[in-house]
Amino acid sequence: MFAEERRNKILQRIQSGEPLKVGAISAWLNISEATVRRDLQELRAMGLIHRTHGGAVAPQFPLELSFQDREVQHLREKEVIAAAAAQLVEDGETILLDAGTTTREIARRLRGRAITVATNSMDVASIFSDDAAVQVLLLGGIWRKSINSLVGPLTNSLLKQMRFDKCFLAANAIDCVHGVATHNLQEAETKQAMLAASRSVILAADHSKFGREDFARICGLAELSLLLTDSGVSPETLAELETCLEVQVAS
Amino acid sequence: MFAEERRNKILQRIQSGEPLKVGAISAWLNISEATVRRDLQELRAMGLIHRTHGGAVAPQFPLELSFQDREVQHLREKEVIAAAAAQLVEDGETILLDAGTTTREIARRLRGRAITVATNSMDVASIFSDDAAVQVLLLGGIWRKSINSLVGPLTNSLLKQMRFDKCFLAANAIDCVHGVATHNLQEAETKQAMLAASRSVILAADHSKFGREDFARICGLAELSLLLTDSGVSPETLAELETCLEVQVAS
DNA sequence: ATTATACTGGTCACAAATAATCATATACGA
DNA sequence: TCGTATATGATTATTTGTGACCAGTATAAT
Helix, strand or coil: CCHHHHHHHHHHHHHCCCCEEHHHHHHHHCCCHHHHHHHHHHHHHCCCCEEECCEEECCCHHHHHHCCCCCCCCHHHHHHHHHHHHHCCCCCCEEEECCCHHHHHHHHHCCCCCCEEEECEHHHHHHCCCCCCCEEEECCEEEECCCCEEECHHHHHHHHCCCEEEEEECCCEEECCCEEEECCHHHHHHHHHHHHCEEEEEEECCHHHECCCCCEEEECHHHCCEEEEECCCCHHHHHHHHCCCCEEEEC | CCHHHHHHHHHHHHHCCCCEEHHHHHHHHCCCHHHHHHHHHHHHHCCCCEEECCEEECCCCCHHHHHCCCCCCCHHHHHHHHHHHHHCCCCCCEEEECCCHHHHHHHHHCCCCCCEEEECEHHHHHHCCCCCCCEEEECCEEEECCCCEEECHHHHHHHHCCCEEEEEECCCEEECCCEEEECCHHHHHHHHHHHHCEEEEEEECCHHHECCCCCEEEECHHHCCEEEEECCCCHHHHHHHHCCCCEEEEC
């Protein structure tokens, strides 16, 4: 039996919706499990099946493709940072929340508080959808569907008319020399406007963001009020950062 | 049973709107609660579910909105009106869509068109969440969660800075003498601002709205460019309306 | 407010599955 | 026939999924 033949047989059964185990295929076709795994690897590389631990199933296009398939990186760290961030917020304050997975975590911790939250992120806003305590002000703008947030000149001009107690900012890259940056110029502009509209600016960023550079510069570190990060940051980096601004390590 | 399979099962039940408890899932699938929590954590990280204490529910937005259809009154009429409304829109135009069930139907008919849609309704915006053709401009403002739209002085002042080709307006009450009205003063103000920001204003309203009065007046009938309604309107009412403005009966 | 209960995330350990490596067998062309 | 390339099977170290336990914390009841 040729390899090609084998793979077709496997593919057929899996595409019919039947989940197959490696051991079952091995016994069925009288080949070693190593070979089965190699076959499945091939099929997966072609996108014809979805590999799981122990076997394979048919790929589900309808669900997976329509949603953000990217998982949240460093979820643990973000949660720790978010908990610390929420403690910085006092009742009655007006808070500006940037778009991002970290700020989304912060939003979750702010549910039920007697505050006003302004944001340009649909994800952040949606967290308060059933929250009667938090008043949500959604900034207007062009809806960038890929990141599910509102950007553009309208968003920026809106921010010029407002003043917030605290702003929680997110960023992709933080570097002592080059400052804070993100990947998109338009987003960077919006973040700059947020920064200018807030009395106190707190950058919430896990340790993976440090020492990285990115295209669109937002601001220098000195312009921030506080840098909130997790304990994964190396002592050297931490020391270096602390020469530029106040740093709080959440744990 | 593979982890993937398990998560799909869980996801399916939760997305159907059923709130699930950790213990219930554990018993249902014969897995430990620890594993259930890890699964839910995965799904949450992907943004597919909303985690709560003790279990999980479907995320509020935008998933739910595009699927869940609240009971719409006069749906048949609204669909007819919406189809006619969509035909009035030309490619390249900038369209302003009011909040309301009729305008939501119009939005559905505009999917895939090469246009820019501005709206203060989260429901309307969400219809274009997976539409690459339509550029969506979401107006900012205070999020009134009960009607899922954005209102307030900010929304109104934003509209002053814009100019739209066409505006599709919704209203609760239409009367030849008393004009167009709705139930909420704040909403009425926003609708007035919409009216002022558009070259052409089309009021989309099914026949049940005629001859009714309501608290917050929006404008007189003469200020509208076109009244779009369904064939359920009585001949007398129709004749009366036509003395005030242009009327199109969709069928 | 205080207690009681339930849920949570963390760590550990165990088992299963995997990828990496090596050895062997087979096929093919020179 | 030989040498090479490819496929397969076996072995092993590593990774991953799972369940049990525990300390901390949120929710609910009083």
